[in-house]
Amino acid sequence: MRFTKMHGLGNDFVVLDGVRQTLSITPALAARLADRRFGIGCDQVLLVEAPRLPGTDFHYRIFNADGSEVEQCGNGARCFARFVHDAGLTDKTEIPVGTAAGPILLRVQPDEQITVDMGVPRLVxxxxxxxxxxxxxxxxxxxxxxxxxxxxxxxxxxxxxxxxxxxxxxxxxxxxxxxxxxxxxxxxxxxxxxxxxxxxxxxxxxxxxxxxxxxxxxxxxxxxxxxxxxxxxxxxxxxxxxxxxxxxxxxxxxxxxxxxxxxxxxxxxxxxxx
Missing domain, CATH: 3.10.310.10 (Diaminopimelate Epimerase; Chain A, domain 1)
Incomplete structure (x- = not known):
């Protein structure tokens, strides 16, 4: 399995390309990859997949270090944008991405910073x-x-x-x-x-x-x-x-x-x- 180690302000990730390689990620496997002694080591495992939601270019999945899958990760979203851009999966500077919480929009800025439209906060x-x-x-x-x-x-x-x-x-x-x-x-x-x-x-x-x-x-x-x-x-x-x-x-x-x-x-x- 090929992977890329990334971080956003020290919040670190193992990023997996599920577009160009066939992957089946289970909670146990995610926890193994995240283990800092017996695996690669990270806070979260990020999976890049083909789009599922209409109007998006990719789908974004996130697994915590304990293997649990979660809905969203902002630092991970910036790394996701950097990964798909640098890996040649897209040449867009505005990248619509689907998540378990709904679509988000990632923007690669000219200064290499990443802006993420995180959507409207839910307060109910x-x-x-x-x-x-x-x-x-x-x-x-x-x-x-x-x-x-x-x-x-x-x-x-x-x-x-x-x-x-x-x-x-x-x-x-x-x-x-x-x-x-x-x-x-x-x-x-x-x-x-x-x-x-x-x-x-x-x-x-x-x-x-x-x-x-x-x-x-x-x-x-x-x-x-x-x-x-x-x-x-x-x-x-x-x-x-x-x-x-x-x-x-x-x-x-x-x-x-x-x-x-x-x-x-x-x-x-x-x-x-x-």
């Missing part, structure tokens, strides 16, 4: 999914007697966003897994810890379901800006500083799509004997 609890009576900017979640306040947003995958005074001291590794598997999130949830520096700049750490804390999370950055905008704290254009680097997120407001811009890099190509 049933669409996230999150168990709540009605949409609200903030919810209270009970954690065995301890309560936390958070926003719930779907960017094609579910996110909880908590505001913290400092991401450096945020309880990412202790609180993240508890919220990830909270019963009010039926499909589990990614958990973002958001520190607002000023209306145009935030810091963020993300605990990703099925992967643990990663150096960057594109959908998490989008969800954090949506939450911050709904709280009245952020501008329409925000620089999001993650441990692996910075993304620029733009969201005009309700009913509008989120635009994410950032880098994507190829690390190496290889083959693995299965």
């Amino acid at each position: 609890p049933a669409q996230i999914p999150f168990l709540a009576d009605a949409d609200a900017p903030t919810y209270t979640l009970d954690l065995d007697g301890e309560t936390v306040e958070l926003a719930a947003v779907s960017m094609g995958n579910p996110h909880a966003v908590l505001r913290v005074d400092s991401v450096d001291s945020a309880p990412v590794t202790s609180l993240g897994p508890r919220i990830e598997r909270h019963p009010r999130f039926p499909n589990r949830v990614n958990v973002g810890f958001l520190q607002v520096q000023d209306p145009g700049h935030v810091r963020l750490r993300v605990w990703e379901r099925g992967a643990g804390e990663t150096l960057a999370c594109g959908t998490g950055a989008c969800a954090a800006v949506v939450a911050g905008r709904r709280w009245g704290l952020l501008d329409a254009r925000v620089a999001v500083s993650l441990p692996g680097g910075t993304l620029v997120i733009q969201w005009p407001g309700a009913g509008q799509p989120v635009q994410m811009t950032g880098p994507a890099a190829r690390v190496f190509d290889g083959e693995i004997d299965l």
Whole structure:
């Protein structure tokens, strides 16, 4: 099996070309490829497939390090665009792609940055999914007697966003897994810890379901800006500083799509004997 190792701000991926080679990816195989000691090693395995949805050029599948398949990955989407462009699978600079969460549009910029139209955020609890009576900017979640306040947003995958005074001291590794598997999130949830520096700049750490804390999370950055905008704290254009680097997120407001811009890099190509 041929593969390409890529990363977006340190969030790393094994990218598989399912257009030019026949692949059958199971959860067990994805977990084996993602294993950093016995496999190749990555946060997610990305699969490039022939299009399934009308009006798209490719289909995009994402497997977490534990083998679970998920709906969307923003950093992965940028790597997907870089991969299909550099591999000669397309010469377009605007690439419509289908995902389990619906179509997205990838744009390769002249400066080699990738912009992803992530679509309109989903805020209705049933669409996230999150168990709540009605949409609200903030919810209270009970954690065995301890309560936390958070926003719930779907960017094609579910996110909880908590505001913290400092991401450096945020309880990412202790609180993240508890919220990830909270019963009010039926499909589990990614958990973002958001520190607002000023209306145009935030810091963020993300605990990703099925992967643990990663150096960057594109959908998490989008969800954090949506939450911050709904709280009245952020501008329409925000620089999001993650441990692996910075993304620029733009969201005009309700009913509008989120635009994410950032880098994507190829690390190496290889083959693995299965």
